[in-house]
Structures are given as C-alpha cells and as structure tokens.
Amino acid sequence: MSKTLMLYYTFTGNTEFVSERMKELIPDLTVERLIAENEPPKKGFARFLLGGAEALFRSDPALFPVFHDPNKFEKVILAFPVWAGTYPPAVAALFKKAPFRGKKLYIIACSSSGRAEKAIDSAAEALSENELRGSLSLRDPLSDRVGSIVRIASFARFTEEDE
Ligand SMILES: Cc1cc2nc3c(=O)[nH]c(=O)nc-3n(C[C@H](O)[C@H](O)[C@H](O)COP(=O)(O)O)c2cc1C
Numbered sequence: 001m002s003k004t005l006m007l008y009y010t011f012t013g014n015t016e017f018v019s020e021r022m023k024e025l026i027p028d029l030t031v032e033r034l035i036a037e038n039e040p041p042k043k044g045f046a047r048f049l050l051g052g053a054e055a056l057f058r059s060d061p062a063l064f065p066v067f068h069d070p071n072k073f074e075k076v077i078l079a080f081p082v083w084a085g086t087y088p089p090a091v092a093a094l095f096k097k098a099p100f101r102g103k104k105l106y107i108i109a110c111s112s113s114g115r116a117e118k119a120i121d122s123a124a125e126a127l128s129e130n131e132l133r134g135s136l137s138l139r140d141p142l143s144d145r146v147g148s149i150v151r152i153a154s155f156a157r158f159t160e161e162d163e
Helices: 014-025 046-056 089-097 117-126 145-161
Strands: 002-008 030-033 073-081 104-111 131-139
Touching: 002 014, 014 030, 014 073, 014 104, 014 145, 046 089, 073 089, 073 117, 089 117, 104 117, 104 145, 117 131, 131 145
Parallel strands: 002 030, 002 073, 073 104, 104 131
Antiparallel strands: none
C-alpha cells in the first residue's frame, strides 16, 4: 500500500502553497488537487456570499473525477480553505464521491481569521470512520510565507513520523 495521499482544494492559492511545500518536504507524497466544476466568481464580495452560502447549505458543486483512491493509502492529508466557518463544497463533494475509511487522517485548514477549529471538527465528523491524528490551522499562508513554512515543515515531519 502506498503511504500518504494529500487531497486539497484551493480557491485563491493559499492551500495550493501549502500543498507545494508539503510535496517538497515529503518527496514520496502523492498530491491531488480537487477541482470543482462550479465555483463562485473570483473577485468581489459576491464570492463570499455565494461561496459561503454554498458551504453552509452543503451544495454539491460536482467535482471533477478524483484520480487517486484514498482507500489505497495508509494516511490521508486533507487540506482546504475555511468557507463560512466550515469546509468548502468541493470537500463536501469529495466525501460523497470518494468515501474512505480506516485511514490515519490529518487535516490542514487555511482561513483569514486563523480560526479553523469548527471547520476542522466538521470535516473530522464527516470522516469519523477514520482516525484524526492531527490538524494544522494556518492564517492565509500566502500573507506570511516564512512563518507558515516553519509550521508546515513541523506538521509534515509529524505526519511522516506518526506511526
Ligand atoms: C467563499 C469564502 C468564504 C470564506 N469564509 C471564511 C470564514 O468563514 N472564516 C475565515 O476565517 N476565512 C474565510 N474565508 C477566507 C479563506 O478561508 C482564506 O483566505 C483561505 O486562506 C483561502 O484559501 P485558498 O486561497 O486556498 O482558497 C473565506 C473565503 C471565501 C472565498
């Protein structure tokens, strides 16, 4: 069985930055980006209203195919931006489309407030058939790259050494 799969969704690049650093730090990490078919507009306040409402009401944005089967890995790292206090619709779609169980689970959440506990708890609850081993909350990592890299590196080491 391969070791670790990182699945992530990003809308404005912060979580992508995290996935790139994780890949550099863990060379045999398999990384897949979740692509949503429908997303809110990239600019303007409407994106918060539309995206937030979709997250709250758990609308299903139709995910492009998920290539890697999480069930074939020992550990799964899930990374996403917080939307309206919870995980975004693309991640909700993943839970429906590629359900997995019995994995060591690690969650990374990016937010502008730095308060991601509720979103992490909700995702862990949706994935309760897995064992949450650790989580990392990052405040807009693109706004503090150096500070974020230190925390990402420490989390990467933890996921690697966690047995
Ligand atoms: C639709 C939408 C809703 C958001 N809701 C929240 C929120 O409830 N709390 C928060 O701290 N940040 C919120 N944010 C900010 C993002 O979580 C934050 O900027 C994150 O780092 C973005 O990650 P990304 O660039 O990978 O998409 C929201 C952003 C969007 C677009």
